[in-house]
Amino acid sequence: MISIDKRKARAWSRMGPRAVYGQFLLEMAREDSRVLALSADLGRSSGLAAFSKELPSQFFNTGIAEQNLVGISSGLARMDFKVFSTTFAPFASLRAGDQVRMNLGYMQEPVNLVALASGFALGFLGNSHFGIEDVAVMRAIPGLTIVSPADCFEMYKCLNAAKNLDSPVYIRLTGGVGMPVVYEEDYDYQIGKAEVLRPINSVTIVSHGTTVGHALKAVAELEADGISVGLVNMHTIKPLDEEVLNQVLDKSDHVMVFEEHTVVGGLGSAILEYKNDNQQQSKALVHRHGARDCFPKTGGYDYMLETLGLNSAGIQRAVREVISDN
């Protein structure tokens, strides 16, 4: 098992999620020979170069063929291997969408499908590579668990939890080199159990992925100005933690959702649907922040977060606007 301290958390942040993913997976595969790493020719981009050298029999490059990746992964999962398969988010969710639907959804083959660099992490590579609809697509497929870890340590916790689940998991990685650190010490992570990072308040931010780290910074700066805002790390998008969500919808006037996704079908939509179906008495307004229903103008990762209001400055701005409107 990998342990955590402040120094390691910072080192992982400097390496970025993809390099750290490869390192973690190698560690897991050394401990358990049934752990396999597959990739649709993004092994190096998944930090798996060392893995493929050290454990070549536990590594498969299925070619630039994402449908094939999902099919082979599912057959291996059927044979009781612990399969972790990587490609970029739009290729995992849309290019291979029907294979995901048939194999992971309909057949429930317990593949861990890892979407690298989802959201806007690929910056200048642009909308062809952005993961801005993947949550919507995966949410629509019955029987999938969708997780979106906030930082590298949570990714490690999440990979281990997914490995022991006998059902399919879509693991959505966001963030790049220098991503924000959320966790510096060990904590109890469970798939489906949200983390309340700052107590639920009249304004509560609910987020997932590396946006949680940006929100954490925003919340600290707002606090310094005497504005208290709640913060929930909803790292599992499906199934939602209804217990925490009920508290949020009960106590908050404003639920502010920030995510690297379009506002169509992401966590914001999931919360609106939940509120509509189960918490109609809630007075909370749900604000969805992400890309509007568009392919946004492209620049580097920081530019994307800045222009879409998903960095800590943007999150603060949105919170202040909501408060000043009241």
Place this chain on the structure above:
Amino acid sequence: MTEHSFIESSNNIRHKIIETAFQCGESSHLGGALSMVDILSVLFGNVLKYDTSNLTSPDRDIFILSKGHCVLGYYAAMNCFGLMSNEVFETFQKDGSHLIAHPIKNLELGIESSNGSLGQGLSFGLGMALGMRLDNRTDRSVYIMMGDGECNEGSVWESAASAAEFNVDNLVAIVDVNGLRNDGVNNTYNGVIDFKNIWRSFGWHVLEVDGHDHAALLSAFNEAESHEKNPSVILAKTIKGRGVSFMEDNNDWHHNRITAKTYEQILEEWGCHD
């Protein structure tokens, strides 16, 4: 099995297909079910390893019906060879039944995979074949039944390339080359493209065979099973709708309903009224 018993089981499977299609009262995919019957007779009769008293046996071979819409032929073969009870088989295309027009994975019933979306069985089977190899279970094999129309799907060729690249030799693909797809002749492989050469250039060991000749099929399966270093594909030339004169090579019977009148006509043709 002897030639005589192969003929007997093929007749039996065809009879079950027609009777069940009639009894369910709905349209079913008859043409492609009937075209693969002789292949299934040989496969289930003499090639596949399975245990009818333990369908999830860890020693079993794997059969996947990638051309999922032809499921009635598959279930009829399972019933014929004792893998599926009459009680289960008789629920075909009844409301709420597990047995519908495409396979739904159910390991207890011996159904290994859900299909219907074409072009997906080969990658899934390749994954299982790789898993067997990792576990040193080279005594087990994976058989994938596809259609030539299905081979229009690009995903088939992603898998075909990978299987050859990984030198998998416990994977056997069978293509029921009946030459017709939903809209008629499969022109993709009917003109400039040589179907056999595609498979060969993708690195497969290619066997061409008359898909209604039991002895030829059996020897092709034996050769595929003993072949090493790369995967084998058996291109079985068949006649869609084989066994019922007016259904043969007639795409009106790709997906159609058997009325009482048609049913009588078939029984008459087969001499079942004596």
